[in-house]
Amino acid sequence: MSIGESGGFEVKRVFIGAGCNRIVNNVSWGACGLVSFGAQNAVAIYCPKSAQILTTLPANRASVNCTHWLPSSKFAFRAKQLEQHYLLAGDADGAIVLWEMSLSDGKWRRVLQIPLSHKKGVTCVNGIMVSQTEAMFASTSSDGTICLWQLVLPMAKGGDCELLCLDSFSVGPKPMVALALAELPGNNGQIVLAMGGLDNKIHLYCGGRTGKLVRACELKGHTDWIRSLDFSLPVSTKGESSSIFLVSSSQDKGIRIWKMALRSSLSDGHAIYKKEEISLSSYIEGPVLVAGPYSFQISLESLLIGHEDWVYSVEWQPPLASSMEGDxxxxxxxxxxxxxxxxxxxxxxxxxxxxxxxxxxxxxxxxCALGFYGGHWSPHGDSILAHGYGGSFHLWKNVDNDNWLPQRVPSGHFASVTDIAWARSGDYVLSVSHDQTTRIYAPWKTEASLQTGESWHEIARPQVHGHDFNCVTIVQSKGNHRFVSGAEEKVARVFEAPSSFLKTLNNSSLQKSCSSDDFQSDVQILGANMSALGLSQKPIYVQAVHETTERNGIDGIDSLETIPDAMPTVFTEPPIEDQLAWHTLWPESHKLYGHGNEIFSLCCDHGGELVASSCKAQSANVAEIWLWLVGSWKAVGRLHSHILTVTQLEFSYDDNYLLSVSRDRHFSVFRITRTGTGEISYNLLTKQEGHKRIIWSCSWNPQGHEFATGSRDKTVKIWAVQGESMVKQLMTLPQFHSSVTAVSWVSPNNRRNDGLLAVGMESGLIELWNLSFSQTNLGASLAVRMDALLCHVSSVNRLSWRKKREDEKSMKLASCGADHCVRVFEVTTD
Structure with missing residues (x-):
């Protein structure tokens, strides 16, 4: 799981939270039972049974548009003996990458990158298993080209895959966005490729398994873009496969089922098609498809009308075993x-x-906003999965004779995650993102999980906003949980936990009583309602809940004219997407006015008395840092030093100093003095040019007045406050391979002269460095260079260590990045 270069540490990934790219064809459910989806330029793999994301694959350089398993859930019946399963991922640059997963140990291997044959983004990849060791797949792109590939899979683990491009062609001036591939009935080695797109037609091409494809015919009927196509397996009548079905869906809100029935062979000179008895289910004859020596009569089997908006995906249920034994x-x-x-x-x-x-x-x-982008069957047909506009998954399971019940799924942000913070108690991680949501992740403990290990879930979505978030900080004082968030507006907003969240948190942590430091049993606010413009969230009081229930009805069904009232709920198990989006909001308690531009950075001192904030700036006047008094939320200070945006702020652990770093390449240290009467005074201790490029991040030593700064110049420097007005540089770590975008310092042994510094880079990689220093000796050594499969695949935006508890042997490190992911690692020392 990790590579240790100076020993002493082991890193294990505990949790990944990520949302799905909002694009059609992005999700695939494999015969192995795992689901793949694109999360920015990574491919995420999640297990529906555990509702956890298992890993992310870092191969693609651009955003992932589509993924496809070989074999997919449709070919699960052919995959019983397979030890290796394969995954194709196409991205917005036209690249397709092939991955191999070993079922025995769950390890992944990047097999190859398909030769770049598309000039623009890949929009769809679809493949079939021809045999245990041979697959065929087709890809299409917004450049209008379609490619057909033959893939010979190795017999043994780690062997080489053989790839051959069978054909490449263009259908016309309008790109295709949907593909379906199938073997034609009759065991004749003929392949049919259906494609649909912006010209509203379905194009059918035929050919042998090793030759080029020949245009066969077009199917007309849809009146808008074709969005999805899927072939059934050949249908057997009287023991012989004689027909195959194609289902298509379109933005015209309709679904069409086409039947392709085998006529007699052309070679016997009697190409006579015996019409079946005319019935309601088969009444419109279409063109004849000629494939080698065989021909197929195409007819419209059915037109399905029922959806009220674009139908983005259609999929046949995967084959099932006809008996308990046998094949x-x-x-x-x-x-x-x-x-x-x-x-x-x-x-x-x-x-x-x-x-x-x-x-x-x-x-x-x-x-969920704006509906579903795709739907998928599980390999056994007992579960169905949708992915939506909000980057979310929705899973239903058939528990008893068509009684489909919602199931837990992983969740996460669907845009860059800009900041994270640990709760004062360390019970959860709070994250904010450019997807305009704030999310809380926590380990949900059950009696069983105490033996097997905890699983993390999103347990609340306190703020759903109308602006992209830049920063967040959690107020560290005792009492109910509070946080301050900053977004692309000039106002910082303060939120306080309602009683529904406090009780849910107790349930997640198995606390049987409400006697925790962070809980007040007399909270009168149960939850919050969303405002019409998505800015301020109004409180719902305990006494008002009964009125809300009566007005809303039992289910709280909404209409187009009104925003329904939320129904704050105390959860006894992890909530699902619909509950998170609507019923876990926190009320806004204060707005902090004063900054001239959008808020960019926030931090709270460790005593929970002061919050510091900064905003985007291009002049010294706007680049000032504001200090706010927790509780009254009055502005008690405006600190001047920088001339450009302050990128991060952090108080020293004794709260005597405030450190700021900026785009102007300087860092500043302010002395903060508190009087007995609650007044705050401050003065600038020093301002120094610390690096040659933007300084992105900073972090204090928890046991002293040393601090680290990380910069775009690929360096990390360690500094110390000495005396009353001096900051001295102690050391510079060896240069990194990429810009340093995040640093976080922890003291593993709670001793002043040692430290463990987490360093996050623009490349997504994370390293841990041992720091040791005394009056005479300074030392830094690489403790762990994390495996790329553990790390982010885009820039690391923030790192944060959880405050170590006395009885803990391990430490928790949270990270967030531009790859839409929130990650939690467990670091143990020998």
Whole structure:
């Protein structure tokens, strides 16, 4: 899991929180039971059983547009003996990367990057397993090209994959955005490729497994962009495979099922197609598809109308075993569709008439913004997964005879995560992001997890805002949890935990009583409501809850004209997406006015008495640092030193000094003096040019007045406050390979002369450095260079150590980055 270069430390990843890129074709559910999705330019892998993200794969340089498993859930019946599963990921630069996962140990290997054949972003990748060791896949791009590939997989683990480009062509001036690939019935080695896109037509191409594809025919009927295509497996009648179905969905809100029925072979001279008895379910004949010596009559089997908005995905239910033993499988006639109308539907033909009907609808009452981008079946067909506009997942499981119930899923930000902070108690991590949400992650402990280890989940979304967030700090004083957030507005906002969150937190940490330092049992605010413009969140008081329930009805169903009242809830298990988005808001208690530009940095002192803030600045007047008194929230100081944006602020652990670093390449140290009457005085101790480029980050030694600064010049420097007005440089760490964007200092043994410095870089990598210093000797050695699979894949925005408890052998390190991820690591010392 980690590489230690000077020994003594082991790093284990505890948690990853990440949202899904908001793009169609981004998610794939593999035959191995794992789900892949793009999170910025990483591919995240999550396990539906544990609702945890297992790892992120750092191969792609641009944002990941689409992922596809080989074999996918459709070919789970062919994957029983497979030890290695493969994953394709296409990105916005036109690159496709192939990964190999070993089922036995769960390890990943980057196999190869497909030769760059697309000039623009890859929009769809779709593949089939032809045999245990051979796969074919097609890719399409917004440059209008379609490529067909043959992939020969190795028999043994770690072997080489053979890749061959079978064909590359363009359909027309309008790009294709949906692909489906299938083997035609008849065991004739013929492949059919269906594609659809911006010209509203479905184009069918045919060919052998090793040759070029030939244009066969077009299917017309949709009146808007084709968004999704999927072939069924060949349907058997009387023991012979004679037909195959294609389902298509479009922005015209409709779904069409096309039947491709095998006619007799052309080679016998009798190409006569015997019409079946005309029925309601098959009444419109289409073109004839010729594939080698065979021809197929295409007819429109059914037109499914039910969704009220664009239908982004359709997918056939994967094949199921027809008996407990044996290798015979059948594919149920069941289609899953997902739409921007916030609903997923399952369609099946009626047993008597054969007319396709909507038999299951889920998700239509959710509050997720703008609906679903895609829907997917689990390999056994007992669960369905949707991913939505808010980067969120929604999972339903068929628990009993079409009783589909929501299940837990991983969650996270869907834009760059800009700041994180640990709660004073260390029970949770708070993060803010450019996706305009604030989220709280915590380990949810159960009696069983005390033996197996804790699993982390998002337990609250305190603030859903109308501006992108830049920074956050948690107020460190006793009492109820409070935080201050800063966004792309000139106002900082203060929030206080409602009673519903405090009780939920008690449930998550298995605290049976409410006697904790951070809990006040007489809290009268139960939760908060969202305002119409998404800015201020109004409190919901305990006595008002009964009125809200009566007015809203039991389910709190909303209409288009009004924003429904939230129903603050005390959760006894981790909440799901719809609950998080609506019912876990915190009320806003204060606004802090004063800055001239958008808030950029915040910090709170360790006694919980002062909050410091800064904003974006291009002049000395605007670059001032404001001090706010916790409680009254009055401005008690305006500190002048820098001439450009202050990028980070931090109080020393004894709260006597405030350190600031800036884009102007300088750092400043202010002395903060508190009088017995509660008055605050301050003076500038020193201002120095610390680096040759922007200083992004700083951190104090928890046991003294030494501090570290990290800069775009790829260096980290250690400084010490000496005397009344002097700061001296102690050392410079060896130059890093990338710009240093985050540093955080912890004292593993609570001794003044040692430290462990976490360094995060623009490349996403994180290193831990041992620091030791005395009057005569200074030393720094690399303790751990974390494995790239553990780290971020884009710039690390912030690192934060949890305050170490006396009885703990290990330490927790939280990080956040531009790759949309929040990560928590456990660092143990020998």
């Amino acid at each position: 015979s499988y059948y594919q149920p006639q069941s289609i899953l569709s997902a739409s921007m109308d916030k609903a997923m539907m399952i369609w099946q033909p009626e047993k008597t008439s054969g007319i396709w009907m909507n038999v299951v609808t889920v998700g239509e009452l959710s509050h």
